[in-house]
Amino acid sequence: MSLLVLKFGGTSVADLDRIRNAARHVKREADAGHAVAVVVSAMAGATNQLVALVEEAWGYKAAKQNGGSELSAQYDCREYDAVVASGEQVTSGLLALVLQSMGVKARSWQGWQIPLHTDDAHRAARITGLAVDELKTRMLDGEVAVIAGFQGIAPGNRISTLGRGGSDTSAVALAAALSADRCDVYTDVDGVYTTDPRLVPKAHRLDRISYEEMLEMASQGAKVLQTRSVELAMQRSVRVLVRSSFDPPDLGGRTAEADGTGLGTLVCHEDEIVEQNVVSGIAYARDEAKVTLLKVADKPGVAAQVFGSLATANINVDMIVQNVSEAGYTDLTFTVQSADLDRALEVLRKAKDKIGYADLRGSTDIAKVSAIGVGMRSHAGVAAQMFSALAEKGINIEAISTSEIKISVLIDAAYAELAVRTLHSLFGLDSR
Numbered sequence: 001m002s003l004l005v006l007k008f009g010g011t012s013v014a015d016l017d018r019i020r021n022a023a024r025h026v027k028r029e030a031d032a033g034h035a036v037a038v039v040v041s042a043m044a045g046a047t048n049q050l051v052a053l054v055e056e057a058w059g060y061k062a063a064k065q066n067g068g069s070e071l072s073a074q075y076d077c078r079e080y081d082a083v084v085a086s087g088e089q090v091t092s093g094l095l096a097l098v099l100q101s102m103g104v105k106a107r108s109w110q111g112w113q114i115p116l117h118t119d120d121a122h123r124a125a126r127i128t129g130l131a132v133d134e135l136k137t138r139m140l141d142g143e144v145a146v147i148a149g150f151q152g153i154a155p156g157n158r159i160s161t162l163g164r165g166g167s168d169t170s171a172v173a174l175a176a177a178l179s180a181d182r183c184d185v186y187t188d189v190d191g192v193y194t195t196d197p198r199l200v201p202k203a204h205r206l207d208r209i210s211y212e213e214m215l216e217m218a219s220q221g222a223k224v225l226q227t228r229s230v231e232l233a234m235q236r237s238v239r240v241l242v243r244s245s246f247d248p249p250d251l252g253g254r255t256a257e258a259d260g261t262g263l264g265t266l267v268c269h270e271d272e273i274v275e276q277n278v279v280s281g282i283a284y285a286r287d288e289a290k291v292t293l294l295k296v297a298d299k300p301g302v303a304a305q306v307f308g309s310l311a312t313a314n315i316n317v318d319m320i321v322q323n324v325s326e327a328g329y330t331d332l333t334f335t336v337q338s339a340d341l342d343r344a345l346e347v348l349r350k351a352k353d354k355i356g357y358a359d360l361r362g363s364t365d366i367a368k369v370s371a372i373g374v375g376m377r378s379h380a381g382v383a384a385q386m387f388s389a390l391a392e393k394g395i396n397i398e399a400i401s402t403s404e405i406k407i408s409v410l411i412d413a414a415y416a417e418l419a420v421r422t423l424h425s426l427f428g429l430d431s432r
């Protein structure tokens with residue numbers, strides 16, 4: 001008998017038929033004698049609708065459309081969480097009901113009932129504690145625990161959410177706390193591909209991918225797993241199997257290795273992977289925005305002032321480029337999530353006197369494309385190859401950032417697809 005955590009994403013619980021299908025996968029594992037916890041997302045599209053309602057209630061969208069900027073983009077994030085967390089409450093109850101109707105013992109759990117504690121960074125809270133004793137006792141007693149993903153409870157007993165895509169993190173955190181044998185992430189693709197298979201049909205599925213590479217893939221835009229979930233899986237050595245909820249619940253007679261490979265992609269430690277390409281995957285992100293501060297004073301403390309103000313507002317900054325322009329001045333360009341652009345501009349406008357700059361610009365017409373692979377550690381020249389291939393296609397690079405196993409470039413959004421396809425072929429990833 002194993003202890004398993006199964007997670008079903010939005011498309012996998014999009015309607016009652018899909019929920020019934022998910023329930024059959026759960027029942028298969030429960031019937032095999034495993035102790036099972038299931039983490040569910042909201043029904044596909046539900047979270048987006050709730051976010052739109054929040055913005056409409058606050059009147060921010062209307063104010064923006066009318067050209068008025070007097071209303072702040074900074075609404076009360078605690079109320080955002082109260083609204084947006086509700087999508088998962090619905091699916092957890094529905095899946096528990098469907099399981100019961102199939103004769104499987106099950107009950108739903110909201111974040112606050114477990115409890116899954118978080119910090120108070122509402123909208124993108126971090127998990128600070130997870131009590132699983134009662135949950136585990138009931139699971140070992142044959143009751144399936146159906147958990148509302150994405151949500152927890154913050155100090156002051158307020159509902160919190162873990163950031164978009166956060167159900168993955170709920171699932172991995174739960175698997176770690178339960179010392180589960182595996183965390184199966186059921187989604188609408190049958191594993192992790194060399195790049196987004198919806199964009200590049202020649203992409204192929206990886207049997208295994210290392211935590212390090214998956215972390216870079218996720219943080220550079222491959223939304224198949226939320227970045228934090230991979231971070232946590234790596235720290236706690238949780239074996240994550242990304243697989244498809246569209247596989248027939250009886251698995252159509254398919255057999256898998258003991259570790260689940262064959263059914264999906266196993267995210268695991270690097271030393272468990274035998275064959276390695278120099279580049280394992282290409283990721284792209286279109287949800288970043290570029291902010292440029294023109295003519296910033298070239299003196300100590302300015303960057304600290306800019307990025308300090310953004311950090312205080314819980315806005316994450318990704319790529320940063322600083323160019324020396326006219327004597328004594330620099331231009332500062334950086335990227336933030338598009339969803340944070342209005343707030344970032346507002347924060348910087350308010351801090352204008354403290355920072356001191358001539359002009360402030362924001363743009364969302366950009367894309368970030370990244371090549372990722374642990375093989376880069378021991379191979380020189382990957383960056384040069386990448387830049388010349390892009391140049392041959394006439395693609396201009398606006399910013400570059402690198403890590404030991406990743407090279408990212410910021411380009412015009414119109415060229416995103418072309419860049420991804422070009423790099424996918426360049427590094428020998430096209431399926432033959």
Ligand code: ADP
Pocket residue numbers: 008009010011012041165186187188189191192193194195196197198217221222223224225281
């Ligand atoms: P869920 O609702 O199950 O959480 P997501 O939409 O968050 O699913 O993530 C799955 C999607 O991730 C896929 O439909 C696919 O388009 C996209 N994706 C992006 N990059 C990759 C990749 N390298 N491998 C697999 N899927 C990817």
Ligand code: ASP
Pocket residue numbers: 009010041042047048087149150163164165166167168
């Ligand atoms: N429902 C949430 C979202 O759409 C969380 C998740 O699906 O993981 O972001």
Ligand code: MG
Pocket residue numbers: 009165168223224225226
């Ligand atoms: Mg997701």
